[in-house]
Amino acid sequence: MSSNRWSRDELKLAFHLYCQLPFGRLHQRNPEIIQLAGFIGRTPSALAMKLVNFASLDPAITASGRKGLGGASKLDQETWDQFHADWEGLALECERLRAGLVTATAVVVPSIEDDLTAYYIGETRQAIVEQRIKQQFFRKAVLSSYRGKCCMSGLAEPRLLLASHIVPWSQDKANRLNPANGLCLSALHDRAFDQGLIALTDEFTVILSASLRQRDEPFVREVLLPLAGRQIELPERFMPSVELLAWHRERVFVG
Numbered sequence: 001m002s003s004n005r006w007s008r009d010e011l012k013l014a015f016h017l018y019c020q021l022p023f024g025r026l027h028q029r030n031p032e033i034i035q036l037a038g039f040i041g042r043t044p045s046a047l048a049m050k051l052v053n054f055a056s057l058d059p060a061i062t063a064s065g066r067k068g069l070g071g072a073s074k075l076d077q078e079t080w081d082q083f084h085a086d087w088e089g090l091a092l093e094c095e096r097l098r099a100g101l102v103t104a105t106a107v108v109v110p111s112i113e114d115d116l117t118a119y120y121i122g123e124t125r126q127a128i129v130e131q132r133i134k135q136q137f138f139r140k141a142v143l144s145s146y147r148g149k150c151c152m153s154g155l156a157e158p159r160l161l162l163a164s165h166i167v168p169w170s171q172d173k174a175n176r177l178n179p180a181n182g183l184c185l186s187a188l189h190d191r192a193f194d195q196g197l198i199a200l201t202d203e204f205t206v207i208l209s210a211s212l213r214q215r216d217e218p219f220v221r222e223v224l225l226p227l228a229g230r231q232i233e234l235p236e237r238f239m240p241s242v243e244l245l246a247w248h249r250e251r252v253f254v255g
Protein backbone atom coordinates (compact mmCIF):
# COMPACT_ATOMS: atom_id res chain seq x y z
CA MET A 1 0.00 0.00 0.00
CA SER A 2 2.96 2.30 0.50
CA SER A 3 5.16 4.33 -1.79
CA ASN A 4 7.57 7.12 -1.05
CA ARG A 5 4.61 9.47 -0.89
CA TRP A 6 1.82 8.84 1.56
CA SER A 7 -1.47 7.90 -0.05
CA ARG A 8 -4.80 9.30 1.08
CA ASP A 9 -5.80 5.94 2.55
CA GLU A 10 -2.56 5.68 4.50
CA LEU A 11 -3.05 9.18 5.89
CA LYS A 12 -6.64 8.44 6.87
CA LEU A 13 -5.52 5.36 8.79
CA ALA A 14 -2.69 7.31 10.39
CA PHE A 15 -4.97 10.12 11.53
CA HIS A 16 -7.55 7.59 12.75
CA LEU A 17 -4.85 6.14 14.99
CA TYR A 18 -3.60 9.60 16.01
CA CYS A 19 -7.05 10.39 17.41
CA GLN A 20 -6.99 7.30 19.62
CA LEU A 21 -3.52 7.50 21.15
CA PRO A 22 -2.36 9.77 24.00
CA PHE A 23 0.14 12.36 22.81
CA GLY A 24 2.87 10.78 24.94
CA ARG A 25 2.49 7.45 23.11
CA LEU A 26 3.19 8.72 19.60
CA HIS A 27 6.48 6.84 19.35
CA GLN A 28 7.84 3.96 17.29
CA ARG A 29 7.84 1.48 20.19
CA ASN A 30 4.08 1.69 20.65
CA PRO A 31 2.59 -1.73 19.68
CA GLU A 32 -0.38 -0.11 17.96
CA ILE A 33 1.95 1.99 15.80
CA ILE A 34 4.08 -1.07 15.04
CA GLN A 35 0.99 -3.03 13.99
CA LEU A 36 -0.45 -0.37 11.69
CA ALA A 37 2.98 0.32 10.20
CA GLY A 38 3.22 -3.35 9.28
CA PHE A 39 -0.19 -3.29 7.63
CA ILE A 40 0.58 -0.28 5.43
CA GLY A 41 4.19 -1.20 4.67
CA ARG A 42 5.80 1.69 6.55
CA THR A 43 8.38 1.60 9.30
CA PRO A 44 7.16 2.32 12.83
CA SER A 45 9.43 5.36 12.97
CA ALA A 46 7.94 6.75 9.72
CA LEU A 47 4.40 6.25 11.01
CA ALA A 48 5.26 7.79 14.39
CA MET A 49 6.71 10.82 12.61
CA LYS A 50 3.53 11.16 10.56
CA LEU A 51 1.41 11.10 13.73
CA VAL A 52 3.52 13.88 15.19
CA ASN A 53 3.09 15.79 11.91
CA PHE A 54 -0.64 15.68 12.63
CA ALA A 55 0.03 16.96 16.14
CA SER A 56 1.52 20.12 14.61
CA LEU A 57 -1.92 20.82 13.09
CA ASP A 58 -3.76 20.35 16.39
CA PRO A 59 -4.63 23.69 18.05
CA ALA A 60 -4.86 22.05 21.49
CA ILE A 61 -1.30 20.78 21.13
CA THR A 62 0.20 24.01 19.82
CA ALA A 63 -1.67 26.14 22.38
CA SER A 64 0.00 24.16 25.15
CA GLY A 65 3.45 25.16 23.91
CA ARG A 66 4.14 21.84 22.22
CA LYS A 67 4.74 22.02 18.49
CA GLY A 68 4.52 18.48 17.27
CA LEU A 69 6.79 17.86 14.31
CA GLY A 70 6.98 20.39 11.51
CA GLY A 71 6.61 19.42 7.89
CA ALA A 72 2.92 18.57 7.73
CA SER A 73 1.93 18.38 4.07
CA LYS A 74 -1.03 19.82 2.20
CA LEU A 75 -2.49 16.30 2.09
CA ASP A 76 -2.03 15.99 5.88
CA GLN A 77 -4.09 19.17 6.30
CA GLU A 78 -6.73 17.89 3.88
CA THR A 79 -6.98 14.65 5.87
CA TRP A 80 -7.38 16.66 9.09
CA ASP A 81 -10.12 18.76 7.48
CA GLN A 82 -11.90 15.72 6.03
CA PHE A 83 -12.19 14.06 9.43
CA HIS A 84 -13.50 17.21 11.05
CA ALA A 85 -16.13 17.51 8.31
CA ASP A 86 -17.31 13.89 8.50
CA TRP A 87 -16.23 12.02 11.62
CA GLU A 88 -18.74 9.19 11.20
CA GLY A 89 -18.05 8.51 7.54
CA LEU A 90 -14.30 8.43 7.96
CA ALA A 91 -14.38 6.33 11.13
CA LEU A 92 -16.33 3.68 9.23
CA GLU A 93 -14.13 4.00 6.15
CA CYS A 94 -10.98 3.55 8.22
CA GLU A 95 -12.41 0.44 9.84
CA ARG A 96 -13.08 -1.01 6.39
CA LEU A 97 -9.60 -0.07 5.17
CA ARG A 98 -8.02 -1.66 8.21
CA ALA A 99 -10.12 -4.81 7.86
CA GLY A 100 -8.95 -5.13 4.26
CA LEU A 101 -5.32 -4.81 5.28
CA VAL A 102 -5.73 -7.39 8.04
CA THR A 103 -7.25 -9.83 5.55
CA ALA A 104 -4.48 -9.19 3.00
CA THR A 105 -1.76 -9.84 5.56
CA ALA A 106 -3.54 -12.88 7.05
CA VAL A 107 -3.18 -11.48 10.56
CA VAL A 108 -5.73 -12.64 13.12
CA VAL A 109 -7.09 -9.60 14.96
CA PRO A 110 -10.16 -9.80 17.21
CA SER A 111 -13.09 -8.34 15.32
CA ILE A 112 -15.69 -6.03 16.70
CA GLU A 113 -18.19 -8.33 14.99
CA ASP A 114 -17.11 -11.54 16.71
CA ASP A 115 -19.59 -11.42 19.59
CA LEU A 116 -22.48 -10.38 17.32
CA THR A 117 -22.37 -13.13 14.69
CA ALA A 118 -24.53 -15.64 16.54
CA TYR A 119 -27.34 -13.22 17.32
CA TYR A 120 -27.97 -10.98 14.34
CA ILE A 121 -28.01 -11.24 10.55
CA GLY A 122 -28.31 -8.96 7.57
CA GLU A 123 -29.01 -5.26 7.87
CA THR A 124 -29.68 -5.41 11.61
CA ARG A 125 -26.32 -6.97 12.27
CA GLN A 126 -24.56 -4.45 10.00
CA ALA A 127 -26.21 -1.53 11.76
CA ILE A 128 -25.16 -2.84 15.17
CA VAL A 129 -21.59 -3.43 14.00
CA GLU A 130 -21.36 0.12 12.62
CA GLN A 131 -22.76 1.51 15.86
CA ARG A 132 -20.15 -0.36 17.85
CA ILE A 133 -17.36 0.88 15.56
CA LYS A 134 -18.49 4.47 16.03
CA GLN A 135 -18.87 4.16 19.79
CA GLN A 136 -15.48 2.50 20.17
CA PHE A 137 -13.74 5.20 18.14
CA PHE A 138 -15.38 8.00 20.15
CA ARG A 139 -14.55 6.37 23.48
CA LYS A 140 -10.89 5.81 22.61
CA ALA A 141 -10.48 9.30 21.16
CA VAL A 142 -12.02 11.02 24.20
CA LEU A 143 -10.37 8.90 26.89
CA SER A 144 -6.93 9.17 25.30
CA SER A 145 -7.29 12.96 25.00
CA TYR A 146 -8.03 13.17 28.73
CA ARG A 147 -5.18 10.78 29.62
CA GLY A 148 -7.65 8.17 30.81
CA LYS A 149 -8.91 10.26 33.75
CA CYS A 150 -12.22 11.86 34.65
CA CYS A 151 -11.74 15.56 33.95
CA MET A 152 -13.68 16.53 37.09
CA SER A 153 -12.61 14.00 39.70
CA GLY A 154 -9.33 12.61 38.40
CA LEU A 155 -10.66 9.04 38.63
CA ALA A 156 -8.56 6.73 36.44
CA GLU A 157 -10.40 3.40 36.71
CA PRO A 158 -11.38 2.67 33.08
CA ARG A 159 -14.35 0.52 34.08
CA LEU A 160 -15.91 3.59 35.72
CA LEU A 161 -15.14 6.06 32.94
CA LEU A 162 -17.40 7.16 30.10
CA ALA A 163 -16.86 9.18 26.96
CA SER A 164 -19.69 11.62 27.61
CA HIS A 165 -21.31 13.61 24.83
CA ILE A 166 -21.74 17.33 25.45
CA VAL A 167 -24.55 17.44 22.91
CA PRO A 168 -26.34 14.06 23.01
CA TRP A 169 -25.84 11.51 20.24
CA SER A 170 -29.44 11.90 19.05
CA GLN A 171 -29.30 15.69 18.84
CA ASP A 172 -26.35 16.40 16.55
CA LYS A 173 -25.41 13.84 13.90
CA ALA A 174 -22.48 15.89 12.58
CA ASN A 175 -20.78 15.92 15.98
CA ARG A 176 -21.58 12.43 17.21
CA LEU A 177 -17.99 11.26 16.84
CA ASN A 178 -16.28 14.63 17.15
CA PRO A 179 -13.93 14.33 20.15
CA ALA A 180 -14.52 18.05 20.82
CA ASN A 181 -18.08 17.00 21.68
CA GLY A 182 -16.76 14.71 24.40
CA LEU A 183 -15.72 14.79 28.03
CA CYS A 184 -14.09 11.97 29.96
CA LEU A 185 -16.26 11.60 33.06
CA SER A 186 -16.86 9.05 35.78
CA ALA A 187 -20.24 7.35 35.69
CA LEU A 188 -21.48 9.66 38.45
CA HIS A 189 -20.30 12.88 36.82
CA ASP A 190 -21.59 11.68 33.44
CA ARG A 191 -25.05 11.18 34.92
CA ALA A 192 -25.02 14.59 36.62
CA PHE A 193 -23.92 16.28 33.37
CA ASP A 194 -26.49 14.39 31.30
CA GLN A 195 -29.27 15.36 33.71
CA GLY A 196 -28.29 19.03 33.68
CA LEU A 197 -27.12 19.14 37.29
CA ILE A 198 -23.60 20.10 36.16
CA ALA A 199 -22.46 22.29 33.27
CA LEU A 200 -19.30 24.00 32.09
CA THR A 201 -18.60 27.65 31.31
CA ASP A 202 -16.73 28.76 28.20
CA GLU A 203 -13.65 28.88 30.46
CA PHE A 204 -14.20 25.18 31.31
CA THR A 205 -15.12 25.80 34.95
CA VAL A 206 -17.84 23.75 36.62
CA ILE A 207 -21.29 25.15 37.37
CA LEU A 208 -23.65 23.33 39.74
CA SER A 209 -27.42 23.61 39.54
CA ALA A 210 -29.29 25.37 42.36
CA SER A 211 -31.06 22.13 43.26
CA LEU A 212 -27.73 20.40 43.74
CA ARG A 213 -26.23 23.26 45.74
CA GLN A 214 -29.21 23.23 48.09
CA ARG A 215 -29.01 19.55 48.98
CA ASP A 216 -27.74 19.12 52.52
CA GLU A 217 -26.19 15.67 52.21
CA PRO A 218 -22.67 14.61 53.21
CA PHE A 219 -21.91 13.10 49.80
CA VAL A 220 -23.01 16.21 47.94
CA ARG A 221 -21.06 18.47 50.30
CA GLU A 222 -17.90 16.39 50.12
CA VAL A 223 -17.87 15.26 46.48
CA LEU A 224 -19.95 17.58 44.32
CA LEU A 225 -20.04 21.03 45.93
CA PRO A 226 -16.22 21.41 45.83
CA LEU A 227 -16.41 21.23 42.02
CA ALA A 228 -18.17 24.59 41.75
CA GLY A 229 -15.92 27.15 40.06
CA ARG A 230 -13.14 24.63 39.52
CA GLN A 231 -11.64 24.25 36.06
CA ILE A 232 -11.72 20.76 34.66
CA GLU A 233 -8.52 18.96 33.77
CA LEU A 234 -8.14 20.02 30.16
CA PRO A 235 -7.47 17.44 27.42
CA GLU A 236 -4.20 17.07 25.55
CA ARG A 237 -6.12 17.38 22.28
CA PHE A 238 -9.60 18.18 21.05
CA MET A 239 -10.57 20.92 23.50
CA PRO A 240 -14.29 20.90 24.32
CA SER A 241 -16.19 23.06 21.84
CA VAL A 242 -17.43 26.26 23.50
CA GLU A 243 -20.35 26.30 21.06
CA LEU A 244 -21.41 22.83 22.16
CA LEU A 245 -20.95 23.71 25.84
CA ALA A 246 -23.23 26.73 25.29
CA TRP A 247 -25.83 24.42 23.72
CA HIS A 248 -25.68 22.19 26.81
CA ARG A 249 -26.09 25.15 29.18
CA GLU A 250 -29.06 26.48 27.23
CA ARG A 251 -30.86 23.19 26.49
CA VAL A 252 -29.90 20.77 29.28
CA PHE A 253 -28.58 22.60 32.36
CA VAL A 254 -31.36 23.21 34.88
CA GLY A 255 -29.74 26.29 36.41
